[in-house]
Amino acid sequence: MMLERRHARGRNITAANTYQGGYTQAAQQMRDNQRADTAAIQSTRKELQRMQRIKRERAQRARELDMRKNQGMRIDIKDIDARKALKNLKPAIGTTVAQTSAQFDGRIAAATDRLAHLSEAAKRYDGTIWMNVMPSSRRELTRIPNDHAIADQPDMPSIGPRDRIGISGPNGSGKTALIRRLIEALERDEAQRHSERMPYLYIPQNSSDMDTANAMNRLHALTDEQRAIVLSAYAQLNADPDRLLAGGNPSPGELRKLLLCLGMIEQPQLIIMDEPTNHLDLHSKQALANTLSSYAGALVAVSHDEWFLNAVTSIRWRCAS
Structure with missing residues (x-):
């Protein structure tokens, strides 16, 4: 269905x-x-x-x-x-x-x-939302402690500024735990650096009512110009911005789209998404894949949708069961 x-x-x-x-x-x-x-x-x-x-x-x-x-x-x-x-x-x-x-x-x-x-x-919107987003100038963004979670990878696999990594594996194989270690490694590295912080965007698999409230507050706090950019990008992801403007709360799938569009304002050089296609209809999955394909920075995506990973990533990490 x-x-x-x-x-x-x-x-x-x-x-x-x-x-x-x-x-x-x-x-x-x-x-x-x-x-x-x-x-x-x-x-x-x-x-x-x-x-x-x-x-x-x-x-x-x-x-x-x-x-x-x-x-x-x-x-x-x-x-x-x-x-x-x-x-x-x-x-x-x-x-x-x-x-x-x-x-x-x-x-x-x-x-x-x-x-x-x-x-x-329904009308779909074409184009790219990634205005002026450039890859990081660093040769390496971070290294992740593997702990044997990723098959056929070294103990500390690295992520480069243009790497597009798809993570797959059966339930319970440690995919979400691997993402947590990635976030921890990024925060540890950033704390040790004296240079400008690298902007990155993390969109988790599960969300709460607090996440929804925070996202809506961020949307309303934007300038008129920024809000127009975010809502235009939101429409390109096969979502209805009029419903948000009318005061309706986004569904879990719509919230992921909104978080991605809000995050683009910060021009992230790394995007991390855990099961981004959950709760999305077919057109929305296609729109998301098209959008991420045009993103110039590094991408790490966890998904059970093989076609989606094939569309947006070029490096595959498979978590052992």
């Missing part, structure tokens, strides 16, 4: 749809469905516009007939419609117009209702 953002009745909604097979098959089925939905909407809109045009043309024709009859004008013998109207002694101006327009009202209403019940994929 996939959660998808759809646009229907003038607003975005979340729909749960079931697809067969793995990610690749599901993505193909979703694209096929989107093409079919778009074609149905375009066809219905075209038919609706056609009927509205015919209604206007027939109404105009009816007005002309009424005016000619009311003024006693001679009707061309070849004008069958006009002769029928004259023969039937239609009433004066307005009646024919109303009757002619009414013929299409039912068909137009049915097409309008059909269009209202059709939905299409």
